Amino acid sequence: MLRFIGKRILWMIPLLFGVTLMVFLILHLTPGDPAALILGDAADQQTIEMLRHEMGLDRPLPVQYLDFVWKAVRGDLGTSIHSKRPVVSELRSRLPATLELACTALTLAVMIGITVGIVSAVKRYSAFDHAMMLTTLVFASMPSFWLGLILMLVFSVQLGWLPAVGRGGFVHLILPAVTLAATPAALIARLTRSSMLDVVEEDYIRTAHAKGLSEEVVIWRHALKNAMIPIITVIGIQFGGMMGGSVVIESVFAWPGVGKLMVDSILTKNYPVVQGGLLMMAVIVSLINLAVDVTYGLLDPRIRYE
Amino acid sequence: MGGVDENKAPSAGAPAARSQIRAIWRRLLRNRMAVMGGCVVLFFVVVAVFAPLIAPYDPNKPNFMARLKGPMSDHWLGTDTLGRDMLSRIMYGSRYSLLAGIVSVTIAAFVGTLLGLLSGYYGGWVDMTIMRIMDMLLAFPGILLAIAIISVLGRGLFNAMVSVGLYSVPSFARVVRSRVLSLREQEFVEAARAIGDSDGRILFGHILPNIMTPVIIMSTMRLGTTILAAASLSFLGLGAQPPMPEWGAILSGGRDVLRVAPHIAAFPGLAILMTVVGFNLLGDGVRDALDPKLKDK
Numbered sequence: 001m002l003r004f005i006g007k008r009i010l011w012m013i014p015l016l017f018g019v020t021l022m023v024f025l026i027l028h029l030t031p032g033d034p035a036a037l038i039l040g041d042a043a044d045q046q047t048i049e050m051l052r053h054e055m056g057l058d059r060p061l062p063v064q065y066l067d068f069v070w071k072a073v074r075g076d077l078g079t080s081i082h083s084k085r086p087v088v089s090e091l092r093s094r095l096p097a098t099l100e101l102a103c104t105a106l107t108l109a110v111m112i113g114i115t116v117g118i119v120s121a122v123k124r125y126s127a128f129d130h131a132m133m134l135t136t137l138v139f140a141s142m143p144s145f146w147l148g149l150i151l152m153l154v155f156s157v158q159l160g161w162l163p164a165v166g167r168g169g170f171v172h173l174i175l176p177a178v179t180l181a182a183t184p185a186a187l188i189a190r191l192t193r194s195s196m197l198d199v200v201e202e203d204y205i206r207t208a209h210a211k212g213l214s215e216e217v218v219i220w221r222h223a224l225k226n227a228m229i230p231i232i233t234v235i236g237i238q239f240g241g242m243m244g245g246s247v248v249i250e251s252v253f254a255w256p257g258v259g260k261l262m263v264d265s266i267l268t269k270n271y272p273v274v275q276g277g278l279l280m281m282a283v284i285v286s287l288i289n290l291a292v293d294v295t296y297g298l299l300d301p302r303i304r305y306e
Numbered sequence: 307m308g309g310v311d312e313n314k315a316p317s318a319g320a321p322a323a324r325s326q327i328r329a330i331w332r333r334l335l336r337n338r339m340a341v342m343g344g345c346v347v348l349f350f351v352v353v354a355v356f357a358p359l360i361a362p363y364d365p366n367k368p369n370f371m372a373r374l375k376g377p378m379s380d381h382w383l384g385t386d387t388l389g390r391d392m393l394s395r396i397m398y399g400s401r402y403s404l405l406a407g408i409v410s411v412t413i414a415a416f417v418g419t420l421l422g423l424l425s426g427y428y429g430g431w432v433d434m435t436i437m438r439i440m441d442m443l444l445a446f447p448g449i450l451l452a453i454a455i456i457s458v459l460g461r462g463l464f465n466a467m468v469s470v471g472l473y474s475v476p477s478f479a480r481v482v483r484s485r486v487l488s489l490r491e492q493e494f495v496e497a498a499r500a501i502g503d504s505d506g507r508i509l510f511g512h513i514l515p516n517i518m519t520p521v522i523i524m525s526t527m528r529l530g531t532t533i534l535a536a537a538s539l540s541f542l543g544l545g546a547q548p549p550m551p552e553w554g555a556i557l558s559g560g561r562d563v564l565r566v567a568p569h570i571a572a573f574p575g576l577a578i579l580m581t582v583v584g585f586n587l588l589g590d591g592v593r594d595a596l597d598p599k600l601k602d603k
Binding site: 014015018019022023026029030031137138140141142143144145146149150152153157240241242243244245247248251252262263266267271274278281282285286289 | 438439441442443444445446447448449450451453454456457458460530534537538541542543544554557560561564565568571572575578579582583586587
């Protein structure tokens, strides 16, 4: 097991190098000169050249890349073009909001998704099963930003029960978290149902039934444990997806997280912040994937030997 | 995923192929949900094709005397902030949204299939390099990769289609690679190699026709996702730009007037939802018809 974990951690090194390369290239493939962008239209060529030199943009690309990685490792992701603050400080001040939203949404999605999936599988082809499959299909197909606006319209504008935008106490979290959780909950429910249906057809479940164990014990102690293997992978993928999805939801609810900062930065061509935000999100998602793989290996010994 | 025509040499003959297509078609038509999904998709395709003939108004023509009107006899779905007819905008919008889905999936299927073919067939460093690049792309979750690509290409609907297409490439590449890995050891591939067929002929003449089933299944199933992603980008202001009546962009225009004119955000969202549900039902049906083993999973 240790060898499996070690191999997986070692793979993170080239992966992160690749991710930093892609993020680095974004700034360098973007049309226009970053120095000219920072200085604006009024700047003359000499001033632009001076800033290019100061930023190291006149050096060969590989040297710039190594410098970018070296600085990133030390926590220096450059300076925001607009606020002139270090990008790391900007991201650090926004990250808690994004994590708060994503973690709450994930908890909701897992609780609802797994419960609905198990009940649907146990009551296969019942009215509940059909209703849930239809509901999950609708939620899996729904544009999250639209759901957010509809919830905002009903619960904030019409009923006045919940705040529409911004971050504050728990009440501010409800609408964005429910919106972000809706699609993942639907996908987790569908996968849990199908995974449970696969497992309940296995011989050992028949044996458990034949031994006279109650339905609850068979479902919770025998079936669910084995059905959880693919579900955990999907939960991991969904958490990564939520970090990405938060970009849209944060914009809908004016939630002051990394996602909203990134969209605002793209619209204002604040590339160092876009670059830093992407790198941070990619590193977080890679670490989540690592955790999922290790959990996967712990749950299913066959995977370690592949 | 396995298909009905898999593991067979591609020279099965035209009559056999025709009867196979008929069997698939029959299975698809027997699936009520798939037929329902297909009808919804067909409805929007017809609306998109005939929008200039059936739309009651010019979708971009403002009418300042009729701003923010709710649904009424003159404007069935109301008007927007500039008094433009919402029904006409949504009708024309189906052109852009469907196109966004189709172009994105085509890019993803083309690039992903090519990379998966090369990766699975050649193995070694080619496989290693391609798959590690795919892993790196997957480190940028969901729409984040599309946003990263947009930040390079710039805003606009076409760039949104390209970025959504590229972010779907890894899914296609992985599925195709895994199929190629099992196919390259099959007897018909070895036979082709033995008679001296070139790598290109083996890849595109023998292996490619045998991996089309999973590619078609994935393409149909991803159409809904790509339409959603393109609409999300337009909603954020990164995709279609005003006055283009793309659904995500129309919906975005309704955010600021949600209190006084909720219909502006409601109707385009409903159109997106219906189309994506249609494609998802159809995608499930196509998967079940092409690969009955996967039914009910």
